[in-house]
Amino acid sequence: MAELDIIFSGGRVVDGTGSPPFRADLGIAEGRIREIGDLGGVPARRRTDIRGLLLSPGFVDMHSHSDLQLLAFPGAEPKVMQGVTTEVIGQDGLSFAPADARTMAAVRERTVAWNGEHAGITWDWSSVAEYLSQFDGRTSLNVAYLIPHGTVRILAMGDEDRAPMPGELAEMREQVRQGMAEGAVGLSTGLSYPPAMFADSEELVALCEEVAAYGGFFAPHHRSYGKGALDSYAEMIEVARRAGVAVHFTHCVMNFPGNEGRARELVAMIEALGPAEVEVTADAYPYLAGSTSLVSLLPPWTSVGGAQATLAALADPVQAARIRREMEEEGTHGYHFLPIAWGTVAISAVETEANQRWVGKRVTEIAAAQGVESFEAARRLLVEERLNVNIILHVGHEENVRTVIQQPWLMAGSDGIMTGTKPHPRAWGTFPRFLGHCAREEGLFRVEEIVRRMTSLPQRRLGQWDRGIVRPGFWADLVVFDPAAVRDTATYEDPKRFPEGIPYVMVNGTLVKDEGAHTGATAGRALRLGARS
Numbered sequence: 001m002a003e004l005d006i007i008f009s010g011g012r013v014v015d016g017t018g019s020p021p022f023r024a025d026l027g028i029a030e031g032r033i034r035e036i037g038d039l040g041g042v043p044a045r046r047r048t049d050i051r052g053l054l055l056s057p058g059f060v061d062m063h064s065h066s067d068l069q070l071l072a073f074p075g076a077e078p079k080v081m082q083g084v085t086t087e088v089i090g091q092d093g094l095s096f097a098p099a100d101a102r103t104m105a106a107v108r109e110r111t112v113a114w115n116g117e118h119a120g121i122t123w124d125w126s127s128v129a130e131y132l133s134q135f136d137g138r139t140s141l142n143v144a145y146l147i148p149h150g151t152v153r154i155l156a157m158g159d160e161d162r163a164p165m166p167g168e169l170a171e172m173r174e175q176v177r178q179g180m181a182e183g184a185v186g187l188s189t190g191l192s193y194p195p196a197m198f199a200d201s202e203e204l205v206a207l208c209e210e211v212a213a214y215g216g217f218f219a220p221h222h223r224s225y226g227k228g229a230l231d232s233y234a235e236m237i238e239v240a241r242r243a244g245v246a247v248h249f250t251h252c253v254m255n256f257p258g259n260e261g262r263a264r265e266l267v268a269m270i271e272a273l274g275p276a277e278v279e280v281t282a283d284a285y286p287y288l289a290g291s292t293s294l295v296s297l298l299p300p301w302t303s304v305g306g307a308q309a310t311l312a313a314l315a316d317p318v319q320a321a322r323i324r325r326e327m328e329e330e331g332t333h334g335y336h337f338l339p340i341a342w343g344t345v346a347i348s349a350v351e352t353e354a355n356q357r358w359v360g361k362r363v364t365e366i367a368a369a370q371g372v373e374s375f376e377a378a379r380r381l382l383v384e385e386r387l388n389v390n391i392i393l394h395v396g397h398e399e400n401v402r403t404v405i406q407q408p409w410l411m412a413g414s415d416g417i418m419t420g421t422k423p424h425p426r427a428w429g430t431f432p433r434f435l436g437h438c439a440r441e442e443g444l445f446r447v448e449e450i451v452r453r454m455t456s457l458p459q460r461r462l463g464q465w466d467r468g469i470v471r472p473g474f475w476a477d478l479v480v481f482d483p484a485a486v487r488d489t490a491t492y493e494d495p496k497r498f499p500e501g502i503p504y505v506m507v508n509g510t511l512v513k514d515e516g517a518h519t520g521a522t523a524g525r526a527l528r529l530g531a532r533s
Contacts, residue, residue, distance in 0.1 A: 004029045004044040005509065008480065011050035014448050015470040016057040016455040021448060026055060028476045031509035036472060048504070050480050056451045057468050058085025058141075058477035058507065059431045060458035062283035063250050063413030065114050066143075067095050072118035074139045074522050078418055081498040081518065082431040083479035085507045086142040086527065088413075088462070091250060092221045093150035093190030097131035098175050103155045109307050110194075113293040113349065113388045116419040129182035132526035139524040140512045142477065144462050146219055147179040149189035149207065150196035159304050161198045169206055176210040183528025185462050186216035188250070191223040191232075192333040193296060194303035201239050208243030215463060216529055217246040217281075225290075226256030226336025226395070230265060237269075240278045248461060251415045252282035254400045255290065255393075256336055263400035267407060281461055283413030284404050286433050288396030289492070291348065291417055291424040294382060294389040297334035299326045307387055314383050324375040342367070342374035347381070349390035349420020355381060360422050360493070390420050392492070405434075406444050411461070412454045425495040429488030432499035436487035447483055463529045480504035 004027040012021040013036070027035035027042060035042065061079060064087035070076055079087060089095060094111050096104060104123065108115075125131045128145065135143045156171040157164055164172065176187060187207055190196045208218045218240055222232040233249065240247035254263045270280050295310065302313045302323060313319040331337040342363040350359060358366050358381065367377035381389050404410060412434055416427025431454065438444045459468030467475045479502065486501030505513035510523035 002029070004034060004042060006046045006048065006511075007039050007042065007044040008048050008050050008055055008504075009039065011053045011055045011480065013470050014054050014056040014451045016452055016468050018448055018452040021054060026470065026478075028506070028509050031476060033470060033472055033474050033476050036470065050504070052482065053480050053503070054447070054483050055470065055478060055480050057455035057470055058479050058505065059083045059412065059454045060086045060088070060462070060468070061414050061416075061430070062088050062248070062411045062458050062461070063091055063415045064089050065091060065415070065417050068115040068118055068121065069418055070139045070143065071121050071134055072116070075518055075520060076140045077498070077518055078416065078428045078496075080140050080505055080512050081502065082428070083481060083502050083505050084141060084431060085477035085479070085505065086144060086459070086462070086467070088144045088146060088185070090146035090148050090184070091188050091219070093148045093188050093193060093196040095146075095148040095151055097125060097128045097151075098147075098179055099126055099151060099155060103151060106154050106159075106306065107151055113295070113390050113419065114417050127182060128179040128184050132183055132528065135524060135526045137525060138522055140518070140522050141507055141524040142527050143524065144185045144527045145183070146186050146188035147176055147184045149187055149199070149204075150193060152176060152207070153195050153199065159195050159306065161195070161300070161304055163200060164203060169203065173206060173210050176207050177213075180211060180214040180216055180529070183526065183531060184216065185527075185529045186219055186248070187211045188219045188221070190221040192221065192336065194300055197223070197300055197333055201235060204239045205242045208239060208245045212243050212245035214529060217248050217461060218243070219248045219250045221250050223333070224336045225253055226338050227258060227331065228337060229254055229259055230262070230269065233266060233269065237273070237278050237280070246279040246281070246461075249280070249282035251290070251413060252284045252404055252410065253290070253396065254404070255395045255397065256338055258338075259400065260397050261399050263403040267403060270409070281409045281411060281457070282404070282407070283411040284401070285412070285414055285426045285430045286401065286405055286438050287424070287426050288394065288398060288401060289424065290393045290395060291415070291426075292334070292391060292393065294345070294347075294378060294391045295387045297327065297332060297340065297345075299323060299332045310387060311383060314379050320379060328375065342378070344394045345378070346392045346394065347389060348392045348422045348424065350381065350385050351388050352385060355384060356421065359420065390417060390423065392424055402444065405438065408453070410453060411458045422492070423495055425488070425490035425492060428490035428496060429499060432486050432502065433488040435481065435483070436501070440483065462527060464527055467527075476506050476509040478504070478506040
C-alpha cells in the first residue's frame, strides 16, 4: 500500500449520514480520504492519535457574510476555529459579482457596514467566474457563491422603485444565466433591503427559472420575519413552485412580537408540501438575537439615490420627522413592518473613535445619556458615522428557535458579520454551540444528527457530491472534536472568542487547524456547481 499523507487513529467516526459513531482509523492522501478501518500497519508521513475524539466531515456555513473578509483575511480564523470548511457567500441579495464599475461602487457603499473597507483588495473582477477565481488556493476554506439579486438589479436598472422594463428583465435573466454557467450555486435575494425589496413575485419567478435550469436553488431573505412572516414564507414557496426551483430559507426564524410560538405553524406549512411540489430546506443560528445595519431600519424611500440621499433626508427636519413617524408609528421593512422598539436595538459597530463609547449600548440607553429621544440618538449616529453602523436586534423567541433548529431539513448558518468591536457572537460560536449547548447540554438532537445537518445535507444542497461524508474517494474536509468538551465561548459582551474542544480541522487534505492552532494554510477553493472535482 502506498504511503498516506496522514492517518487519524484511534478515534470514532461520525460519517455525516446520520449513522451512529463507529471506531475506525482514517487515512488521507492527495487531498482525499483513501482508507477507513484498522490502519495500524499502514505507512504514513504522519500519524495522529485522536482517541476519545470524534472525526466528522467539515462543517458548512450556509449563510456567511465573508464576501470581502476572506479576501482581506484569508485565514478565516473565526470560521476555521469552529470547524467550518465551506462558506456560502453572496447572501441577502447584495454582493460583488456580476458588477460593472457603477454597480460595484453602489454595492460597496451599501454593504460597508457588513463587509468593512480593506486595503489590498484588487477589485479587478466583474463576472462571477472572475470573482470565484479570487478564492482558489487563496483562503483557508472553501467558498460557494449565490448570485445576488439586488446586485443584478442595480446592474440592469439602478435603484429604481418599479418593475423592470422587458429589456431590463431580459438583462437580469442573462446575468443570472451567465453566473450559473460560471459556477454559482443559486440566487439570493434580500426583500427587506433596497433595491431587491422593490421586486415583485413575477420578477423573482423569472430569475429563478434561470437558476432551476442549472439545478441551483433559491435562497431568499424574504419580506418579513415579523408582521406577516408566514405570508412572506408562503410567497417564497409559491415563487419556487412556479419556477420549478428548490427553495432554501435563509436565517429561518419567526421573530418579533406577535410571533411567539408560531414557528410550529411554519413547520406545518413546510411539511404539508407534497414531495413533488417544492423542495424546501433552511438554515438558522442557535441564538435569539439577530444582527443587521442600522440604516436598514429606515423607510425604503430614503435609499433611492444612494447614501447621499439618505444622509440628506436624515439632515432635513421635515424628512426626518417623516422617517420617525414611519419607523415609530407605522413600521418599516427593516423592522419587519412593526413600530420600532428602540430598546431592542443595540449598537455593535461604528467607525469613529468618538462614538466607540456607544458600542454595546441600546439606543434607549444612548438617548438617556444624551438627554434626547431615541430616534434622535439613532439619527445622530447615522449622520456622524456616514450610515456605517451595525446593530444587534434582541427580538427572538426561545420556543421558536428551539422548534426550528430541531427540524430534519434545517442546516446551520451563522449569518456572521465580523466588523466592529462587538459583533454578534454567532460569527465565532454557531457550530460549537450546536454541538455543545444544543446537542450535549439541552439534548435537542443526537450529535450524529446535527453533524448530518451541518455536513452532508448542505453539501448536497450545494451540488457537491464528493464532499460532506467520510467515505473513501471523498475530499478530506474534516473536523476532529471532543464531544464532552466542545463548546462556544463567544458572548455578546466578548464576542471574538474562539471555541474549545476542536483540535483539528482539515480542508482538501491540508490541516488548517493543528493541535488547536491555525496553521496559516490556504487550501480552500471555490466550489462551482456542475464542476468536476
